[in-house]
Amino acid sequence: MTIVSIWCRHKGDNIIGAGLGLPWKIASDTKRFRNLTEGKIMVMGGRTYSGMPQKVLMGRKVIVLDNTHTIEVFDAENHIICDNIEKLVDYPENLYVSGGAGVYAMFFNTPAIMPDVVVDCVYGGDISADAKDLIDVNKSVAVLEQKYTTLPQRFELDGVVTTVWLKKGDFVEQSVVKEILAYLETEGK
Ligand SMILES: NC(=O)c1ccc[n+]([C@@H]2O[C@H](COP(=O)([O-])OP(=O)(O)OC[C@H]3O[C@@H](n4cnc5c(N)ncnc54)[C@H](OP(=O)(O)O)[C@@H]3O)[C@@H](O)[C@H]2O)c1
Numbered sequence: 001m002t003i004v005s006i007w008c009r010h011k012g013d014n015i016i017g018a019g020l021g022l023p024w025k026i027a028s029d030t031k032r033f034r035n036l037t038e039g040k041i042m043v044m045g046g047r048t049y050s051g052m053p054q055k056v057l058m059g060r061k062v063i064v065l066d067n068t069h070t071i072e073v074f075d076a077e078n079h080i081i082c083d084n085i086e087k088l089v090d091y092p093e094n095l096y097v098s099g100g101a102g103v104y105a106m107f108f109n110t111p112a113i114m115p116d117v118v119v120d121c122v123y124g125g126d127i128s129a130d131a132k133d134l135i136d137v138n139k140s141v142a143v144l145e146q147k148y149t150t151l152p153q154r155f156e157l158d159g160v161v162t163t164v165w166l167k168k169g170d171f172v173e174q175s176v177v178k179e180i181l182a183y184l185e186t187e188g189k
Contacts, residue, residue, distance in 0.1 A: 001090065002173040004180070005097040005107060005115035006036055007137060008160060011124045014136045017100055020051030023131035024123060028158045028188060033098070036119060036183055040096040043088065045103040046071040049079075063088070063095070065103055089113055094176065101135045108143040116172045118144055118165040119180060125159040153181060157188040 008029050009016050015023060034056070042057075046066035049057070054074050062079045064071055073079035082088065088095065089112045097107050097115055107115055127134075148165040155162040162184055166172045 001092065002094045002117065002176045003097060003107065003113060003115045004036075004040075004094065004117045004119065004176060005104060006033060006119040006121070007099060007104060008033070008121040008123055009137055009141070010127055011122050014138050014141050015127060015134050016137050017051075017135040018128070018131035019133040020047060023127040023134065024125065025128075026123065026158050026160060029121060029123070029160055032121065032157075032160075032162070032183075032187060035187075036180060037096045037098060041093055042096050042098045043082075043103065043107075044098045045100050048098065048100040048103070065106070085110060085113065094173075101137050101140070104137050104140040108140040114143075114147070114167060116167050116170065117177060117180065118148060119162065120144065120150075120165055121160050121162045123160045151177075151181075153184070155184045155187070 007016055017023065041061045041063060043063045043065060046064055046068060049064045049071060058075050060078060064073065064079060064081050065085060066081055067083045071081060073081065085106050097103060107113055144165060147168055149168050151164045153164065164177065164180060
């Protein structure tokens with residue numbers, strides 16, 4: 001199993017969210033997230049799941065991490081609830097960690113399920129002036145900077161710079177990395 005984590009964070013303060021939503025609207029970023037997770041198993045927290053438009057997740061495989069027992073899935077065929085992240089250790093298929101901050105922090109701080117690959121999108125523009133209840137990934141970025149190494153490729157589109165990081169010292173499945181880089185190399189062209 002390979003675990004890929006993908007986020008878009010704001011340059012400098014590492015903000016990724018405002019309340020249940022995003023503090024920016026960047027069509028190409030939404031598209032990148034959708035395309036890199038297309039046909040994959042996504043893992044997301046209950047708050048992220050609740051805040052995403054249902055049409056975006058309908059028909060996609062999603063594992064929703066929630067131990068509040070309050071989340072009801074809207075696509076029972078494809079979405080399942082998991083109440084303990086430890087149950088994902090040795091999962092038989094690749095997982096794409098898709099937020100939010102609480103879920104990234106759990107993955108980055110649980111050695112048995114630390115992401116192997118991180119798609120690190122960094123937005124250098126302004127966040128919405130009316131954004132409230134800002135949420136950051138500072139804790140996860142600290143682990144990223146300490147325990148991961150970045151590939152030399154750098155992709156820039158609409159104010160977002162994307163780099164790919166690999167966990168230091170571990171074998172990382174090259175086909176997964178190649179697939180991600182192949183997408184990033186062609187996006188926006
Ligand atoms: N920019 C991006 O790339 C991006 C991507 C995704 C999401 N976001 C943003 O991130 C924000 C949401 O992040 P968040 O941190 O508030 O919420 P979240 O990560 O989406 O959800 C956290 C969930 O995990 C549950 N949980 C905690 N510990 C657990 C465990 N051991 N096992 C299973 N489940 C557990 C929590 O339950 P408890 O309540 O009991 O702790 C909560 O339901 C939103 O603003 C969203 O828009 C941004």
